[in-house]
Each structure stands twice: as structure tokens, then as C-alpha cells.
Amino acid sequence: xxxxxxxxxxxxxxxxxxxxxxxxxxxxxxxxxxxxxxxxxxxxxxxxxxxxxxxxxxxxxxxxxxxxxxxxxxxxxxxxxxxxxxxxxxxxxxxxxxxxxxxxxxxxxxxxxxxxxxxxxxxxxxxxxxxxxxxxxxxxxxxxxxxxxxxxxxxxxxxxxxxxxxxxxxxxxxxxxxxxxxxxxxxxxxxxxxxxxxxxxxxxxxxxxxxxxxxxxxxxxxxxxxxxxxxxxxxxxxxxxxxxxxxxxxxxxxxxxxxxxxxxxxxxxxxxxxxxxxxxxxxxxxxxxxxxxxxxxxxxxxxxxxxxxxxxxxxxxxxxxxxxxxxxxxxxxxxxxxxxxxxxxxxxxxxxxxxxxxxxxxxxxxxxxxxxxxxxxxxxxxxxxxxxxxxxxxxxxxxxxxxxxxxxxxxxxxxxxxxxxxxxxxxxxxxxxxxx
Ligand SMILES: [Zn+2]
Numbered sequence: 511x512x513x514x515x516x517x518x519x520x521x522x523x524x525x526x527x528x529x530x531x532x533x534x535x536x537x538x539x540x541x542x543x544x545x546x547x548x549x550x551x552x553x554x555x556x557x558x559x560x561x562x563x564x565x566x567x568x569x570x571x572x573x574x575x576x577x578x579x580x581x582x583x584x585x586x587x588x589x590x591x592x593x594x595x596x597x598x599x600x601x602x603x604x605x606x607x608x609x610x611x612x613x614x615x616x617x618x619x620x621x622x623x624x625x626x627x628x629x630x631x632x633x634x635x636x637x638x639x640x641x642x643x644x645x646x647x648x649x650x651x652x653x654x655x656x657x658x659x660x661x662x663x664x665x666x667x668x669x670x671x672x673x674x675x676x677x678x679x680x681x682x683x684x685x686x687x688x689x690x691x692x693x694x695x696x697x698x699x700x701x702x703x704x705x706x707x708x709x710x711x712x713x714x715x716x717x718x719x720x721x722x723x724x725x726x727x728x729x730x731x732x733x734x735x736x737x738x739x740x741x742x743x744x745x746x747x748x749x750x751x752x753x754x755x756x757x758x759x760x761x762x763x764x765x766x767x768x769x770x771x772x773x774x775x776x777x778x779x780x781x782x783x784x785x786x787x788x789x790x791x792x793x794x795x796x797x798x799x800x801x802x803x804x805x806x807x808x809x810x811x812x813x814x815x816x817x818x819x820x821x822x823x824x825x826x827x828x829x830x831x832x833x834x835x836x837x838x839x840x841x842x843x844x845x846x847x848x849x850x851x852x853x854x855x856x857x858x859x860x861x862x863x864x865x866x867x868x869x870x871x872x873x874x875x876x877x878x879x880x881x882x883x884x885x886x887x888x889x890x891x892x893x894x895x896x897x898x899x900x901x902x903x904x905x906x907x908x909x910x911x912x913x914x915x916x917x918x919x920x921x922x923x924x925x926x927x928x929x930x931x932x933x934x935x936x937x938x939x940x941x942x943x944x945x946x
Contacts, residue, residue, distance in 0.1 A: 529629065530919025533621035540565065540605065540621075541613040549909060550611040553677075554648035554659060555583055555686040562605045566620060566645050573624045574631040575643060582663030582700035583647035583690055589627060591637040591933075598640040599932050600710045600892070601626060601925075604649030604660060604884055612911020614901065618918070619713045620645045626926045630933075637933045639708050646884050653677045653686075657739075657845055661887035666701035673697075707892035709856055709932050712885045713925050714896060715913060719904030720877055727917040728864045728924055729875035730857055731896035734886040735783075736847035737810040738817060742828070744769065745838040748793055748801025763791045763800035765837040769828040773807060776827065782811035782820045783880060812878055814849050850886040855938050856895025856928075863927035864897070867920045881906070895932075897925055 543561045545551040552558045563585045567577045575587030585605075588598065603619025623643040634641060644664065651657030654675040662668055673684040673694050687694040721729050746760030770786045777784030789805040807824070811817035825841070832839040861874045868874075877898065885894040899921045902912035 525629070526923045527915075527919045529625040529922045531915050533618065533625050533922060534913070534915045534918045536569065536621045536624075537613045537617045540617050546610075550607050550613060551609050551652075552605070552607045552611070553653040554606050555683075555690040555692075556653070559583070559606065559647065560690065563645070566605060566624075569621075569624050570627075570643060573628040574634075575624075575627055579692075580664070580700040581692060581696045581698070582660055582668070583687070583692055584660045584664060584700060585645040585647075587624075587627070587643045589631060589634050589641050591634055591640045596638065596640045597706055597708050598642040599708045599929060600642045600644055600888070601712070601929060602642075602644035602646060602710070602884065603712050603714055604646035606646070606648050606650050606652065606660075608650045608652050608907045610909060612906060612908055614715045614911050614913050615717065615906050616646075616649060616714075618715055618899065618913065618921075622713045622918070622921055622925050625922045626929050629922075629926045630930060633930070639933050641929070641933065649882075649884050651845070654683050655844060657882065658847070658884065658887050659683075661884040663697050663700040664702055665887045665890045666698075666703075667887065667890060668698045668701065670697075702891055704891050708937060709853070709893045709895065710885060710888040710891075711856065711860075711895045711897070711925070711929060711932065712883060712888075713921055714879075714883060714898060715901040715906060715911070716877075716898040716904065717879075717881045717901065717906035721875060721898060721900035722902070722904065724875050726868060726871050726875050727900045727920045728868055729877050729898040729900075730861045730864060731852050731885075731898055732857065732876050732878050733812070733849055733851045734879040734883055734896070735810045735812055735881075736814055736817070736849040736886065737808055737845065737882050738821060738843060738847075739845040740807040740809070741804065741842045741844055742766075742769070742807055743802065743804045743840045744832060745802045745840070746800070746836070749799045751797045751799055754799055759799050760801075760836050761799050762803040762837060765832055765835050765839075766791075766803035766805055768831045768835075769839075770805070772827045772831065773824055776820060776823050777809075780811075780816065780820045780823075782809065782816055784809050784820065784824065810880060810882075812849065817849075847882055847886055850889040850894070852885075852895050853893035853938075855935065856893055856932065859931040859935065860895050860897050860924070860928045863924040863931065866927060867924035895928070897921065897928065
């Protein structure tokens with residue numbers, strides 16, 4: 511449905527292209543803040559994170575935002591509406607990365623949000639809400655294993671037991687907060703109340719190939735699949751490779767290999783997504799039968815029910831394989847997020863804005879997110895909406911991640927129009943879970 515009447519065109523073409531180009535170029539500039547020269551490694555509460563907060567904070571200030579670092583290490587900028595202290599529409603994404611990352615997963619959403627503020631700043635004195643931009647400190651979980659630490663602090667989900675988690679150097683999250691100049695006992699103070707927020711909107715690269723296949727630059731996210739992550743281990747017995755006959759072996763790596771293949775075949779058959787991304791064999795010597803193997807599992811699906819049924823079958827199958835081979839199987843669940851629906855009124859605002867920014871689209875693409883996002887956590891405290899931007903060949907979490915400046919310019923136009931609509935909209939009073 512076209513809704514020109516409800517969407518003010520905030521941009522002329524030249525302004526849109528300039529804003530898009532600046533957001534695009536700033537992703538390049540931010541990419542240089544890395545722990546490893548020549549590639550992008552930017553983790554939670556590191557010095558690269560502090561530099562990124564400083565640089566992005568400067569851009570926020572230039573756009574008219576008052577900035578602060580909250581108690582969780584997130585960078586938050588705010589511009590008031592018609593009077594101080596009004597509830598805010600919050601825009602954001604994350605500025606941490608996976609190891610050897612691309613430049614757009616996370617940062618592009620923050621850069622787009624800053625451009626939106628820059629475009630709407632003159633209109634803010636007439637707005638019935640404030641506008642905020644947040645650059646979340648940790649979404650990927652690359653340093654401490656637990657993902658979404660930044661948005662969980664803001665959404666009021668903080669758990670102090672997370673402070674005992676360690677990075678590969680053995681530094682606890684508690685110590686990392688101190689080293690960053692923050693008090694680990696006060697992370698909860700980053701929490702926002704539902705009455706402080708009107709909505710949370712996030713723009714993000716799709717991280718998949720669907721928009722490219724549709725031939726469209728922008729899409730509207732309907733819901734976000736929730737992942738479960740497990741640490742799995744198979745234990746047998748380490749023995750001399752030459753001296754131990756097959757019928758005496760308890761080879762943990764052969765057992766784990768059957769498990770990996772079973773995970774793929776079960777996930778494919780059920781049309782869910784199961785990935786073993788890490789595997790380590792011990793003791794790890796060429797002439798020793800592996801006695802222990804540790805590996806990871808990331809499991810996701812459109813609905814929680816499909817995902818959980820898949821896990822039940824995987825668990826059953828691996829347990830059977832290990833019994834047959836006289837191996838022990840252990841698992842620990844390290845992360846679980848539920849599937850989250852985007853609110854109907856925000857989906858509509860974004861869809862109307864996309865229809866105006868991309869008038870050649872016969873139909874605005876609507877798709878669910880296979881990847882997790884800060885928005886899924888923010889759904890605990892406010893309504894959420896998401897805009898997806900096409901990325902080349904669906905590549906993400908890799909250096910080859912790519913978008914075009916033109917698509918980014920269209921994203922600025924759509925995100926600004928959607929934000930303006932949401933700032934002035936009558937908020938529905940209905941239960942937001944009913945929008946699914
Ligand atoms: Zn991301």
C-alpha cells in the first residue's frame with residue numbers, strides 16, 4: 511500500500527545522496543579502529559571500543575545530540591522534542607564486531623541513525639517525543655561469549671553473574687568494566703523504563719541474499735529468529751595411535767564428526783539452521799587417538815517451537831551415536847533468545863517509507879531476520895521495528911561484506927521518513943505482542 515500522504519518526503523535527492531555517502535564513508539573510517547591492523551576486530555570494553563565511542567560520539571555531537579556513555583559502556587545520544595524529558599524514539603545498532611569482520615554489520619545502522627538526526631534536528635522542537643541514538647557496546651559476544659550485553663543492560667535484563675565470564679586472556683568481564691572506567695556494580699543503571707521509550711528502530715544489513723534475489727535495496731523485517739547456542743563435548747580415551755586397535759578405541763573426534771554430520775542433516779530436513787563453527791580436539795597430537803573434543807552449536811529457526819524440536823532430535827541422535835561408541839556426551843546451553851515480532855505499527859511506518867524511497871518496488875519486501883539483533887532484546891522494554899539493507903551476495907561476518915552508496919542513500923531516505931512518522935504517530939495502546 512502506498513501512503514504518500516502519511517510520509518513527509520524529508521529529503522531532496524542531493525541531500526539524500528550526500529547523507530548516504532557520509533554514512534557509507536564513516537563505516538570505512540570506523541573500520542580503521544581495530545585491534546588488528548588490516549582487518550576489523552573491535553571487541554567489548556577494549557581500547558578500540560573506547561576509541562570508537564569517542565569517534566562516533568563526535569559525529570553524534572555534530573548532528574545535534576547530547577552524548578553520554580551509560581553504565582553498560584553504550585554510547586547514547588539524545589536530542590529533545592518540544593519540551594525536555596519527553597519519552598524518546600530510540601534509533602541504534604552496535605559498534606562491536608566479530609573477529610575479522612566486515613564494515614557494515616552494526617556500524618551502518620548507527621551511521622544511518624546519526625544521519626536521520628542530522629536531517630530531523632530542525633524539526634525536533636515541534637516533536638512530541640525526544641529522539642535518541644544508541645551505539646551498543648556488545649552485540650556479537652566475541653570477547654566474553656555472551657552476546658547482546660549492551661542491549662541487555664539497556665533493556666533492564668542485566669545479570670551480575672555475567673561479570674564472572676572471562677575472555678581468552680582470562681580477564682573477567684568485571685575487570686574489563688573497571689579497566690574501561692566503569693563500575694561493574696552499577697551496570698544495571700543503564701536500564702531504561704518502558705515509559706521512557708516510544709519505540710526502538712534499527713537499520714541493519716540483511717546478512718543474507720534475499721533482497722539481492724528480489725532485486726530490491728530495502729526490506730521490512732517482520733520478526734527476528736531467536737538463536738540457542740550450546741557448548742558440546744564428546745569424551746573418550748586418549749591412547750597411542752599405533753598401538754590401539756579399532757575395537758579398543760574410544761575416539762572422541764570420530765564421535766564428534768558423526769555429531770556434526772547429524773546436525774547438518776537434521777537441520778536441513780527440518781528447514782532450520784544449525785551450525786558447528788568451532789571444534790577443538792585434545793590432546794591434539796598426530797599420533798594420539800583424540801580423547802576429548804569440544805565443539806559449538808548455533809541453532810535458529812523462524813519460530814522457537816521449530817528450533818526447540820530440532821534441538822530435541824539433535825540431542826537424541828548425538829546421545830545415540832555416543833552410546834554406540836562408548837563415548838560420553840555433555841552439553842551446556844550458553845545463550846538462548848526467543849523469536850521476537852516487530853510491532854505492527856512500526857512495520858507499517860517502515861513499509862510506507864520504503865515504498866516512497868523505492869517507488870519501483872511492486873511490493874515492499876517483508877522478511878524475517880535469520881540473524882539476531884539488538885532489537886530483539888529491546889523488545890523487552892519497547893516496541894521494535896527494523897529496516898534491512900541489501901548486501902552483496904548475502905555476505906556478512908566476513909571482510910567481503912559490501913553495500914552500495916546508492917542503497918545506503920535510499921536507506922537514509924526511508925529511515926528518516928519512518929522515524930518522522932513514528933515521532934508524530936499516535937502510539938497504539940494495544941498489547942504489542944498481539945502484532946505478531
Ligand atoms: Zn549486527
